[in-house]
Amino acid sequence: ETGVTQTPRHLVMGMTNKKSLKCEQHLGHNAMYWYKQSAKKPLELMFVYSLEERVENNSVPSRFSPECPNSSHLFLHLHTLQPEDSALYLCASSQEPQAHSRSTEAFFGQGTRLTVV
Amino acid sequence: DAKTTQPPSMDCAEGRAANLPCNHSTISGNEYVYWYRQIHSQGPQYIIHGLKNNETNEMASLIITEDRKSSTLILPHATLRDTAVYYCIVMGGATNKLIFGTGTLLAVQP
Numbered sequence: 001e002t003g004v005t006q007t008p009r010h011l012v013m014g015m016t017n018k019k020s021l022k023c024e025q026h027l028g029h030n031a032m033y034w035y036k037q038s039a040k041k042p043l044e045l046m047f048v049y050s051l052e053e054r055v056e057n058n059s060v061p062s063r064f065s066p067e068c069p070n071s072s073h074l075f076l077h078l079h080t081l082q083p084e085d086s087a088l089y090l091c092a093s094s095q096e097p098q099a100h101s102r103s104t105e106a107f108f109g110q111g112t113r114l115t116v117v
Numbered sequence: 118d119a120k121t122t123q124p125p126s127m128d129c130a131e132g133r134a135a136n137l138p139c140n141h142s143t144i145s146g147n148e149y150v151y152w153y154r155q156i157h158s159q160g161p162q163y164i165i166h167g168l169k170n171n172e173t174n175e176m177a178s179l180i181i182t183e184d185r186k187s188s189t190l191i192l193p194h195a196t197l198r199d200t201a202v203y204y205c206i207v208m209g210g211a212t213n214k215l216i217f218g219t220g221t222l223l224a225v226q227p
Binding site for chain 2 (some may be wrong): 111
């Protein structure tokens with residue numbers, strides 16, 4: 001148990017469906033992240049939220065829409081996905097550094113295994 | 118845009134020390150070396166990090182060369198449960214994001 005909880009653990013959706021992935025952390029962290037891990041590929045950073053503001057969007061298609069309503073929750077809204085979007089989606093949180101200090105280690109959830117049919 | 122180089126795979130006998138190397142020749146003075154591992158189909162797990170001194174915790178030891186261009190993660194007594202992909206990541210300063218490369222697949226053999 002890392003303190004970062006992702007739901008659901010498994011999701012199968014059709015290409016016309018709308019679904020949402022949820023991530024929750026109660027570690028008091030101020031930064032949250034979405035990663036995508038396709039089969040046999042490295043983790044790809046998708047989105048970064050710091051202090052509930054999106055600070056990074058790594059050229060992710062608009063069919064993926066993140067939402068961070070507060071510092072403890074992060075969502076990834078999915079709409080009109082393609083089969084190639086099937087992957088393990090991982091959420092992480094960390095404490096972003098203040099001036100002259102380093103970031104703390106990141107804690108990851110167990111991921112949501114998404115299959116698009 | 119990973120800034121590290123690791124061998125793609127390594128084997129280790131159960132009970133022996135596993136030494137995983139990492140090259141980070143372009144590391145800058147305010148960047149840290151972090152190690153994470155990912156057991157199959159789980160989220161990555163933090164192991165250890167360091168700046169320039171060697172570090173040890175309950176999981177592993179981290180040896181960083183004096184010029185900081187390379188490091189070695191040491192699992193002193195590897196078990197079958199240590200079989201995982203190990204990632205060496207440079208982070209800090211202007212690069213304050215966890216960017217994963219391909220890592221090293223460590224297979225601990227019985």
